[in-house]
Amino acid sequence: MTYGDAGIVERITPWALGAAVFLLSMASATGSMGVGSTLPVPVLAAVAAASGAAAVHARRSPWPLAAVGAVAYVWLVMWPAAVAASYYAGTRLHRRHLWLYGTVAVAVYALGGLVSRWSGGYRAVVAGTPGNVLLLGAALLGLPLVVGLWVRSRRQVLDAVREQARQLRREQVLRAEQARDQERARIAREMHDVVAHRVSLMVLHAGALEVGAPDDRTAEAAALIGGIGREALGDLREVLGVLRSQAPVRDPQPTLADLDRLLDQTRALGVAVNRHDEGEARPLGPTAERTAYRVVQEALTNVHRHAGDAETDVFVRYLPAELEVVVRNGPSAETDRGGLPGSGLGLVGLRERVELAGGRLETGPRGGHGFQVLVRIPAA
Template sequence: MASSPALFRQAVQRYAPWLLGVVVAAGVWATATGDMGPRSPLPGVVAVLLAVASGWAAAQVRDRRWPLFLAAAAGWLVLAAAPAGVLASYQAGLRLRGRRLAGYLGGAAVVLAAGVLIGLHMGGMRRLTTASPANALVTAAYLVGFPLLVGLWVRARRDALTAHRDRAERLEREQEARAERIRAEERTRIAREMHDVVAHRVSLMVVHAGALEVTAADPATVEAAALIRSTGRRALTDLREVLGVLRQASPGRTPEPALDALDELIRESRAAGLQVRRRDEGAARPLPATVGRTANRVVREALTNVRKHAGDADATVLLRHLPDGLEVVVRNGPSTGGPALPGAGLGLLGLRERLELLGGRLEAAPVDDGFQVRALIPVADWP
């Protein structure tokens, strides 16, 4: 069921043109009777016909403009009625461009000049209101100039809003495309590293199965070992094919630095002017290469963000060795000022995707006037 605002908008869109037509027709009739201008000496049926025609033309202006322009010219020349002319000038400024707008201005000038000649011929109140120099200039201003400028201003605002909306939608699409590209790159990198780990385990299975096939005396055991060995070899073949596809999709990629390159990364950050301290907690133990590379990426991205947004703040890198994982915390204090570099936040998005694929999690949030990036990388299920 439609909401009240939606129903109101539908009602306005449906009935507003006809309401506008009624207002224009009433204005033309009021001019002919002398309530809004010089009283017309013509028969009343002429005024009725022009009022009805002007109202109908105003109601049809969304679809057709030329009836309104004709009704405006006829209403001014016959009755000196301005309502249709004001609406026509507004619509010209709103919807006409280039030669069509110039053509309207030329036609309006001809109609105004003809109105002056008719006023001079008819004399009386018509001459006073439309043919005297001062009133002719005022008539040109309120009949053509001012409504035309209002229409041009409204059109310029609409064009600007449309341009801003299109630009915002385009930027949003580009942002989504960049985010999707980063997710795909992370999945590709993780899949490549998973290949290394799984291939190592399957290779061990094949070796042990081959040894069991040679040394076992039970025929059933020998048959099972042979099956395991052949299946493992087929799995290794499939893994090599997958790796080949991944390398073709990402040619020329060099291995990422692991955890042993963390000190070098911190030294580079210090050389760049960042004040960084490192702390280690817990008993360190050998970590899988994938875990080390992920930890290095977390620290590198976090320090990059510190340099961008708080280059004068102190930063601490904490590695906490847990029984079932590695916790990496990079925290910086408050910044004392200075310009911040722009960032799109896609680096943290890629890290979060990478950690979720590994079964970990990433948290990034302000804390104590600073900022903290915390990553938990599980290692219990890794060799």
């Protein structure tokens, strides 16, 4: 059953109970399912309607229904309201109020027996003899009260089981989060001890080479390597901050405004890169700009690794609702540059990043004329 179905049942049940109490009360008062009364039908219908109306609100408190049921039973031996009141007393009342209800109910049934005995006739036989009074009290008071208590106990057990299950789920989630945090801290330590140390050594050696370079070209290359290494350290510190659940320790991540600097660094490494902007440039959402920058960065890294001498074109197209980025390189005269190792997961991670931003990524060869990376990202 869905939550919507459960809500409909919750709303319908009180009214269905009220209708059932009304119909059974009329059957009891007219003699079909009880002792018939000689009162006018409108009077009987009014008492039955009062019983049904009280039954509709019995979930809030059984006392109004108990009061109506007591009057109806003593006056007319009308039993449905009394049965419903006893059931709801078992499900709703606490111990002290339950004892009070039981005492009053026993007194009401005894009074009903006396009134029936004084009335004489068929009513005295059915509801006025001591044996029948005890039997009716057990059937109309004791049995529904016991059923109500059983239902209440069952609900309490089920609620306790559900709460225990929720507690276990919360503890499981907490343990999983603790394990995740510990693993992230361990990875952060490993990255700091291994990767950061080696990149720092690279930057130091590049600085030493720049100072002692025999010519200007070597000094420029050493300065470029040192600058890239320092940026890599900044990126690494940011990643370590994320892994440690700390705030980033550097400036905001690069966006399209930093794209020219990235292209200049790539050109300094010997890759011919041309930038083409199409459409009216406009500010975009930070996610779109960061994703576009990372796409170009990864694509240029792959060009440098696999087709270092190939001319590359970078297209940034501002479409009405999207930003399209295309990185297209021509064929290379060189073979794959095996000296630059890679994880093999660059494009996989790039696809995940683009899809998280709500975009799509297309990659593939251009029919023997190089390789192309095409990305479309929502501009918002």
